[in-house]
Amino acid sequence: MSVAHNLSASISSSSSAFLVPTDFNSTTFRPRNVPVPAKSFRICKCVAAPQEQKTAYKTKVSRNENMAKLQAGYLFPEVARRRAAHLQKYPDAKVISLGIGDTTEPIPEVITSAMANRSHALSTLEGYSGYGAEQGEKALRAAIASTFYKNFGIEDDDIFVSDGAKCDISRLQVMFGSNVTMAVQDPSYPAYVDSSVILGQTGLFQKDVEKYGKIEYMRCTPENGFFPHLSTVQRTDIIFFCSPNNPTGAAATREQLTQLVQFAKDNGTIIVYDSAYALYMSDDNPRSIFEIPGAKEVAIETSSFSKYAGFTGVRLGWTVVPKQLLFADGFPVAKDFNRIVSTCFNGASNIAQAGALACLSPDGLKAVYEVIGFYKENTKIIVDTFNSLGFKVYGGKNGPYVWVHFPGRSSWEVFSEILEKTHVVTTPGSGFGPGGEGFVRVSAFGHRENILEACRRFRELYR
Template sequence: MAATHSLSSAALSSSSSSFFSHSSFNAKNPKVSFPGTRFRVKCVATSQDSMTAYKTSVPRNANMAKLQAGYLFPEIARRRNAHLQKYPDAKVISLGIGDTTEPIPEVITSAMAKRSHALSTLEGYSGYGAEQGEKPVRALIGKTFYSGLGIEEDDIFVSDGAKCDITRLQLVFGSNVSMAVQDPSYPAYVDSSVILGQTGQYEKDAEKYSNIEYMRCTPENGFFPDLTKIPRTDIIFFCSPNNPTGSSATREQLTQLVQFAKKNGSIIVYDSAYAMYISDDNPRSIFEIPGAKEVAIETSSFSKYAGFTGVRLGWTVVPKELMFSDGFPVAKDFNRIVCTCFNGASNIAQAGGLACLSPEGLEAMRGVIGFYKENTSIIMDTFNSLGFNVYGGKNAPYVWVRFPGRSSWDVFAEILEKTHVVTTPGSGFGPGGEGFIRVSAFGHRENVLEACRRFRQLYK
């Protein structure tokens, strides 16, 4: 008999005034009671006997069978739910998945509401839009993020998010390409490569897939790979500021990367989803580097700037100068994929995007980003005070904490069990993440402060 468990969504309250009052939390006795939320668990039983024995004649995609366990973040959610079943009265704080928590600024939501209400009128109704995005949105993205960089409006494709565009780009590249990825890095790059059939089997001993070049990024090399030791691949996935390490590449490093790609005839897929968090003079866009338009694609998102993780709005830049080996423009194939697989971003979301990029919207987004960066400082100060080696934080909403000689999943389990705080195990981002955990700064301030109190009690 197997049992599956689901939690009432109403039970998951992310904020509580109880955080400002005294709690009886004790790291040595983690089963504590916090005033406020109680969790109700519903159990649903299934049995093998109740399942149909009929099978179709359709074979499973063999590439899907290569994937290991569940995707990282659903696996974390599964473990979190199991913990809630074990401790139904605990106040669990999630600093794991990089989901925003603060309300979308009113200047942005009011624009979306206005567009939404207009759809109920003959004058304001619109149906299918351009698959590439509305021209005013594309133009304003170009003006805001790529001014003076030679990126034109029709180089920009508006989408429902960077993660979706990563898969669309993989469809463009197909299965007969080789790829390299930062190690550690956002798991969608590797998993989409596996699904497309670009990789070999998973090698358990090495904790990596064959036919992928894992570019190790460590504190010792400044979280930038030694390109002199990296063999040529067709595609290079690169994220700056990096998720999970929080490190942003310097102008000199990105110049090396562009020159490396040009020398090898490779294409860089550059993920700049956290660029607005950069507070020093490191590049916000790969296109700040001379020659990048001939070798790079850039994808980005409003998710972590404006709280659009649920609204869904992003963009990808594919310059006209980027060509395949036969001289065919990459942008034309990407446009074909977009037109085939996508009907365009929501017109309501795009109205929000226009508001984001207005002077008032930009100011509001900077305020939200500033709030999360204050959270980051609180978390970094906490772990630094406890004697840990801590990285990231300055240019990204993630803190990368080192636990030498320890399994990342063991540390994740220890923190969850003894503090009721959800983090992310570093090994979930690649073998280079073993011995680290990622702590997200996305959270209500009272939750972050309470989590840090618990960390101090556990590791004092």
């Protein structure tokens, strides 16, 4: 629906939100601190007719000041907006999206059949089910525990099934509340920082350093092998740590994770470990933080079927909160998280849970590994391409993201250059934090012909 359409509709209503001086479009809001490409497509601003100039009614509810701290639209909708604007400018361009890490390959039939069967069953008396446990179906919790955490001492009831890791990150933040401090890898998946801002854990955005106050940014660069110098990291209550990392693709080694757990233990810190890409690992690094002895006392782990089984749209993830993890007063963290999922959530879709259970069957797992193998081949093609062009390339081996270095250049500038000249959408590294400046993330999620074509265009642009 175009803005022009919105405006004509609002003219017939009793007030006009378009007197508010913002580019308001419910899907893609323009952020305030992202440079506008000089030639980008802009929808013309219509001037409201004179009879509309009366002041719009405002409630007396103050806007949440934490929301106002957010500096830009969430990264990926902004990338999508740039893509849409590019398509408006070049309607005939064959745009290839290697930006948002969105899966493209069909879900293996053994999994979709299970979901279809569950759907059909819901129209039978025997197969119908209403509200499930907010924590997930027992069989699925058990299958997740035995598939991913066997021998690590994680029990079925430590697993909380959800509609995705991103959603769980916010629920964890709601549980922690406003008074905790947090650290993130820099760069990192923006949901950690943004949810922290929303919950009021941070100070204002400091434009000079491109950081929010009170967040500890743990620099992860080629210089330190993408693992933070923990000796220089200030103590925080929470550490968000993603390995294999989004966006850098770097995976922490067993030694590094052992250091991290020890660091958390020394500081009484809780690690929120995001292992959403664990099955992409080629090296022999831990696939779960719970492989590290003692981690159950300091760590939560969140993960997802999104990148394993193409469930980005189906929505199914999980979070592990071991009962050994205690707040300072001895209260079990899992007990509060259970209260959060019971109060703020109502369980993942039963159909999606049936799909997840099928993923963990022998045939399902085999199919899942095939899809992952396909994306890993894509990754290799992209890595080889940039390597052959003389770029320093990171990631790729243990995760589905390739982290390409453009030293001395602005990420958004490179993003725009690539988009303008090759019609390929990437993600600007600085969108993941100031440590990502000078990098661009290329996602390996795509049909093979698109990956090959994108690489052909990259070679043409940068040869």
